[in-house]
């Protein structure tokens with residue numbers, strides 16, 4: 703048996719739609735695989751009642767097929783599905799690393815990124831690597847086509863998860879079809895600022911670079927209380943706030959000592975909007991961890 707822990711991730715980071723991603727220190731999914739004649743899946747843990755065990759519908763099924771690696775796959779969900787914290791991508795990334803080890807396929811983590819991406823595509827309808835790349839490689843990732851650049855950044859974060867479910871498919875439907883030249887210039891400036899901040903481990907620049915006028919405002923409308931939560935986090939010291947992935951999770955960048963106050967402020971603001979929420983005080987973390995021959 704091979705076991706892999708794959709972390710939650712936050713895609714987009716505001717200005718990097720479908721390109722930027724970051725691995726979070728926590729929460730995480732744990733996936734265990736054993737060889738079998740055909741692929742079967744068991745799911746337990748957070749939100750497991752909403753996750754299909756049919757290999758054609760679960761992200762790990764497409765990964766097993768792509769690697770020609772049938773297995774009994776047990777998924778223990780630490781990351782709630784439809785969260786914006788890369789729940790479906792974490793399982794796919796974990797399965798890719800675990801099955802590669804179980805069947806001795808000899809692929810590198812980078813080789814496994816597009817394979818895990820096939821799993822993601824089964825639920826979101828399109829291949830985008832901004833969750834599976836950081837889940838496998840860790841750090842802050844820039845995914846352009848099949849190329850992935852990794853920055854081993856050290857940035858404190860708070861990820862706040864409201865009890866609202868938004869599927870990536872639905873959240874992609876509200877993305878504007880086009881952009882003005884002003885919006886493009888603004889986005890390039892913010893994305894460059896964020897990337898510089900990641901390279902310098904500078905939470906101020908990262909937070910500034912998260913600001914986005916294009917995709918985030920449309921998605922924020924799907925999240926009850928988003929504007930109030932954003933204001934509360936900024937007042938508590940966050941350097942920047944944005945929608946995490948396709949939402950409803952909300953991500954704040956900050957300095958380390960401010961995490962506790964920001965987490966309380968975000969949960970409190972959601973509560974005032976009538977929405978239960980939990981917050982993870984975390985930071986950019988490492989990629990999936992392999993525990994062979996468990």
Ligand SMILES: Nc1ncnc2c1ncn2[C@@H]1O[C@H](COP(=O)(O)OP(=O)(O)OP(=O)(O)O)[C@@H](O)[C@H]1O
Nearest residue numbers: 760761784785786787788789790793869870947948
């Ligand atoms: N192994 C899995 N883990 C989680 N969700 C899965 C899995 N396999 C299939 N799904 C389905 O995928 C959907 C959740 O994926 P979705 O991409 O919408 O959310 P997410 O991964 O939490 O968010 P994001 O990609 O925005 O960070 C749910 O419908 C869920 O049933």
Ligand SMILES: N[C@@H](CCO)C(=O)O
Nearest residue numbers: 713720832870947948
């Ligand atoms: N970049 C994707 C991430 C969600 O899986 C989106 O925002 O739709």
